Amino acid sequence: MIIVSGFLRVDPDERASYLEGCRQVVRAARASDGCIDFHISADPIEADRINIFEQWEYTEAVETFRGSGPSDDQQSAILDAKVMQHEVTGSTSLT
Template sequence: MAVIVAGKVYVDPAERDAFVAGHGEVVAQGRARPGCLDLSISPDPVEPGRVNIFEYWESREALDTFRANAPVPSGSVEIEEAQVLKHDIARTGPPFD
């Protein structure tokens, strides 16, 4: 069963770009892993301190394997608030059917 991890975290707006840049290697290594369908940690275009998190994995096992060996983000930006959830996907299809 596919898994999506998605949500948002909030950091000090002055440190948001450093937070995103500090996760560059995490994103690059995650995307290169077997079972990773997509991974993105990106700045929100509307809220200055918000960072959007999106991970799409073929299976929980693929996600767990990556997490067990994932690189540590560079830098030390404090997360002020996090609203990120893991979703088990039972069905996938076109977005507007």
Template sequence: MIIIAGALYLDASDRDRYLAGVFDVARLARQAVGCLDFVQSPDPLDPTRINVYERWESDDDLHRFRSSGGPVPEAPPLRSADVHKYRIASVEQP
């Protein structure tokens, strides 16, 4: 299993416009083969931050979606990003 998680940063005044611009990306990702979850959401404490969480069955599924030529979002530019890919070897109940 692959998890992509982290945060995107942009001007607070651009956050809602960014999220609206990437709405279709989330919808398409959730319909993609191998996508277990996909969300970009506003952080409740930091108005400049968007939380990113994706969960994929495999690298192949992630790469297939990312290279599918889907919509190019019309979104304001990011100031920075701190997003990482995690390879999960096992899963258990909390």
């Protein structure tokens, strides 16, 4: 399993419009082969932060989806980012 997690920083005044522009990306990701979960959300404490969480069945699914990448408008709105990809070898259900 692959987890992609981290955050983006955008202008706080542009965060809502940035997130609105991501709706189609989220829909596309969730419809992609190998996607288990995908969300992009406003951080409840830091006004310029957008949290990223993705869960994929396998690396190739992530790479295929990443091929499309963010639009130029989305990319130019990102002031800073720290997003990492993790390979998970085991999980335990908590529910």
